[in-house]
Amino acid sequence: MSQGTSREAPGRFRFKEQKIMRRVCLALTPALVGGVYFFGWRSAVMCAWVMAWVGAGEWFLARRRGDPLTESALVTGMLLGLSLPPTIPFWMALVGALVAVSFGKEFFGGFGRNVFNPAIVGRAFLYVCFPVAMTRGFVPAYWGGGGGFLHWTAQRTVGTLDAVSAATPMWVLRDYGYSTPFLQLLLGNIHGVFTGADGTRRVLAAGSVGEVSALLVTLGGLYLLLTRTAQWRLALSSLCGAAGFALLLRHVFGVAMVPPLHWVLCSGALLYACFFMVTDPVSAPNDRTTQWIYGALIGAFVVLFRWKAVFAGGVGFAILMGNTIGPSVEMVFRGRAKRGRTKASPARAAAGGGVGT
Numbered sequence: 001m002s003q004g005t006s007r008e009a010p011g012r013f014r015f016k017e018q019k020i021m022r023r024v025c026l027a028l029t030p031a032l033v034g035g036v037y038f039f040g041w042r043s044a045v046m047c048a049w050v051m052a053w054v055g056a057g058e059w060f061l062a063r064r065r066g067d068p069l070t071e072s073a074l075v076t077g078m079l080l081g082l083s084l085p086p087t088i089p090f091w092m093a094l095v096g097a098l099v100a101v102s103f104g105k106e107f108f109g110g111f112g113r114n115v116f117n118p119a120i121v122g123r124a125f126l127y128v129c130f131p132v133a134m135t136r137g138f139v140p141a142y143w144g145g146g147g148g149f150l151h152w153t154a155q156r157t158v159g160t161l162d163a164v165s166a167a168t169p170m171w172v173l174r175d176y177g178y179s180t181p182f183l184q185l186l187l188g189n190i191h192g193v194f195t196g197a198d199g200t201r202r203v204l205a206a207g208s209v210g211e212v213s214a215l216l217v218t219l220g221g222l223y224l225l226l227t228r229t230a231q232w233r234l235a236l237s238s239l240c241g242a243a244g245f246a247l248l249l250r251h252v253f254g255v256a257m258v259p260p261l262h263w264v265l266c267s268g269a270l271l272y273a274c275f276f277m278v279t280d281p282v283s284a285p286n287d288r289t290t291q292w293i294y295g296a297l298i299g300a301f302v303v304l305f306r307w308k309a310v311f312a313g314g315v316g317f318a319i320l321m322g323n324t325i326g327p328s329v330e331m332v333f334r335g336r337a338k339r340g341r342t343k344a345s346p347a348r349a350a351a352g353g354g355v356g357t
Contacts, residue, residue, distance in 0.1 A: 014067075014069070015068055015070075016069065016071065016111075018070060018071040021071040021072050021074065022071060023224065023227055024229060024230075024276070025074055025075060026223070027220035027221065027275075027276070028075075028078050028210065030216040030219050030220050031209075031220055032047060032082060032209075034210070034213045034216040035082060035210050035212075036149060037149060038142055038143075038154075038188055038206060038209075038212060038213075039141065039148050039154040039209060040142070040151040040152050040153045040154050041152050042086070042152055042153045043086050046081055047077075047078060047081030047210075048081075049094070049097075050077045050078075050080050050081035050084075050094075050097045051073075051074055051078055053077070054074075054077035054080070054097045054098075055073045055077065057106070058073040058101050058105070058106060061101070061106040061110075065110065076104075076118045076119050076122075077097060077100075077119075079119035079276060079277065080096060080123060081093070082208065082272075083269065083272070084208055085133065085134060085137035085209070086137070086138070086139060086153075087137040087138075087139060087153075087154055088134070092130055096122040096123060096126040097122060099126075100119055100121050100122025100123075100125075101122075103121055104116055104119070111282070113282075114282055115327070116283055117283045117319055119277065120277060120323075127311065131311075138167070138168050139154040140192065140206055141188060141191050141206040141212060142154075142191075158191075161193065161201065161203050162203070163203045167202060167203075168190075168207045169190060170267060172196070172204060173259060173263075173267075174306070175196075176196030176202070177197040178195075178196055179259065179263065182263065185214055185263065186214050187213060188212040188214070188215070188216065189206075190204060190207065190212055191204060207269075208269065210272065211271075214267075214271055217271045220276075221274070224279070230275065230276075231291065233295065234278050234279045234291050234295045237292045237294070237296045238273070238296065238299040239274050239295075239299060240295075241295060241297060241298060242265065242270055242274075242299030242300065242302050242303050243264065243265065244296070244300070245304070246261055246303045249303065249307070257307055258306075270315060272315075273298075273302070273315045273316075273318075273319060278294075278295055278322070283323045285326045285327070285329070285330040286330070287333050287334060290326065290329050293329055294330075297321070297325060298318050298321070301317075301318035301321050301322065302315050302318040304318075305318055
């Protein structure tokens with residue numbers, strides 16, 4: 001995944017092939033196919049729309065520096081597109097795509113120089129600027145038969161209830177006290193009507209396009225790990241961080257608002273983030289010790305934000321926090337290692353001199 005050092009005159013179109021990025025797109029394919037099945041063909045078109053605009057934005061900005069368009073743009077667009085609600089307007093997705101590629105990547109100097117995960121930057125921007133569309137644009141999943149393969153768009157009504165204003169499992173649990181069945185979280189067929197603690201009947205929504213099925217996301221994640229495309233320490237540490245902090249809060253401090261472990265791991269975007277976002281090789285640290293700390297902090301932040309933050313799904317903001325803290329932690333450990341080598345050098349030199357004489 002080296003970014004290369006050669007540059008040519010601005011204006012000439014060049015394309016940099018990256019096999020690793022192609023593997024990430026392949027690993028995301030099960031989630032994309034699942035998104036179409038759960039929400040209709042509009043989801044695939046939306047994902048392609050975001051990928052196209054991310055690619056166009058990178059080409060426009062990179063060519064001015066004489067840099068090529070890279071396949072990483074496809075990964076950024078695919079990650080962002082799959083993390084959006086299935087009913088988000090196309091123009092909002094376009095805004096998120098341009099923010100992701102410009103503020104999240106190109107303004108730092110292009111591929112290999114960005115501090116933050118570009119897809120998360122785009123999603124966080126949409127979350128803050130368009131909170132209604134990003135939190136109330138979720139709908140229940142199609143299930144049975146051909147599912148969404150027989151439909152263009154997602155379900156808009158369930159019986160007499162408006163499905164567009166439905167609540168996702170994270171919001172439902174925190175605000176209405178209803179726990180979505182675990183099998184639905186695992187498969188992704190999150191749908192139906194529930195009665196909350198306030199006695200009101202509401203529609204249960206499934207979440208973002210590519211994040212709803214823990215099984216499909218895990219299949220793609222395991223492919224990344226088995227092909228050594230993603231760093232296993234980053235994925236494992238983030239999962240362990242979330243699991244450990246959830247167990248601590250629930251069973252040691254008695255915080256009933258924190259759900260059981262299996263629910264924590266399989267709900268929301270946690271698995272999607274741990275396999276595909278936290279393992280971003282550019283924004284993540286390279287030092288092995290720092291990788292464990294970095295991933296564990298992100299996992300703990302996810303649980304904390306789900307419990308206390310305004311937005312129940314705090315995965316994106318947890319990763320941004322990790323991106324911010326990671327370089328400082330890595331600098332500390334690299335500094336210690338350098339000082340250790342410096343102190344050891346005179347000792348080795350003395351030992352060598354004694355033997356030589």
